[in-house]
Amino acid sequence: MGSRATPRPELVGRLRAAGCVFAEDEAVLLEAAAAAGAELDGLVRQRVSGLPLEHVLGWAEFCGLRILVDPRVFVPRRRTEYLVKCAARLLSARPAPRWPVVVDLCCGSGAVGAALAAAAGPLELHAADVDPAAAACARRNLLPLGGEVHEGDLFDPLPERLRGRVDLVAVNAPYVPSGMIGTMPPEARLHEPRVSLDGGPDGLELQRRIAAAAPVWLAPGGHLLIETSRRQAPQTVKILAGSGLSGRVFGSRKLDATVVLAGVPAAKEG
Known part of the structure; x- marks a missing residue:
C-alpha cells in the first residue's frame, strides 16, 4: 500500500480555519483535483466559502463509487x-x-x-x-x-x-x-x-x-x-x-x- 499524500500545511490551515473538520483529507482531495496552483486556489476559495466539498470536486464517494454531483443537487450521505x-x-x-x-x-x-x-x-x-x-x-x-x-x-x-x-x-x-x-x-x-x-x-x-x-x-x-x-x-x-x-x-x-x-x-x- 502506498503512503498517503501529505498536503501543504498552509492549505490545511486555511481549511481548518474555515471550520472543515477533516481539513487534511479535504486538502489531499483538492490538491489531486487541481491541475495548477491557480486552479487549486479557486477550489479552496469555493470550499472556504461554504460550498460542499462534493460540489467543489464534482463527485461524491458512495459505496466505493465516484458519483457525479452537480451544484444544487443533493449530496448522497x-x-x-x-x-x-x-x-x-x-x-x-x-x-x-x-x-x-x-x-x-x-x-x-x-x-x-x-x-x-x-x-x-x-x-x-x-x-x-x-x-x-x-x-x-x-x-x-x-x-x-x-x-x-x-x-x-x-x-x-x-x-x-x-x-x-x-x-x-x-x-x-x-x-x-x-x-x-x-x-x-x-x-x-x-x-x-x-x-x-x-x-x-x-x-x-x-x-x-x-x-x-x-x-x-x-x-x-x-x-x-x-x-x-x-x-x-x-x-x-x-x-x-x-x-x-x-x-x-x-x-x-x-x-x-x-x-x-x-x-x-x-x-x-x-
Whole structure:
C-alpha cells in the first residue's frame, strides 16, 4: 500500500480555519483535483466559502463509487449506504429467471441506483426525481449503466408498463421536518435544494404518498425500502400498514442509519 499524500500545511490551515473538520483529507482531495496552483486556489476559495466539498470536486464517494454531483443537487450521505446494503441483500436472494426491476425513487444524483447496479446487477434500473437538476445529474450517472431516468413527481413519470412489475423500490425521500431545516448544517440548507430536504411538517409527508401508491407498482413478492430516522421509524411502519404493507425496522448504529422494509405477498401457485 502506498503512503498517503501529505498536503501543504498552509492549505490545511486555511481549511481548518474555515471550520472543515477533516481539513487534511479535504486538502489531499483538492490538491489531486487541481491541475495548477491557480486552479487549486479557486477550489479552496469555493470550499472556504461554504460550498460542499462534493460540489467543489464534482463527485461524491458512495459505496466505493465516484458519483457525479452537480451544484444544487443533493449530496448522497454515507448513512444511505445502509439502504443499498439492505436492498442488495434482497436482490441477491431472489431467484434469477429474469433481471429484477428496480426503482430508485427520489433519486437525486442516482447514487442508490448506481450502487445497486454495481452490487447486485444486472438490473432493469429506473430512477425518478421531481427536480430537473437532479434528474439531469442522475442521467450522467445512470445512463452509462443502462438505467433510465424519469423526471416527475414520485411514481408519476414511470412508464405504465412497470405497473405491478417492480421488484424493489428503494426510497431516500426527504424526511426532515420543515421546522428543522434551519438547524441543518449550512452545506445542506444553503447549497442543496429545499425540495431534497423538506419532508413536510412532521417529515413524513412524502412517505405517506409513497406508501399509498407503492402497492400498485410492486410485483407480487416485491419490496419497498424507505430510509427514515430512528425516531420516525415507528410512524413509518404505521403509514405502511395503512396501505396494507407490513413494515419491519432495520438499523445500523455504525452508520446511524434506519431503514423500514415492507413487502407484497408473493403470488400463490396453482
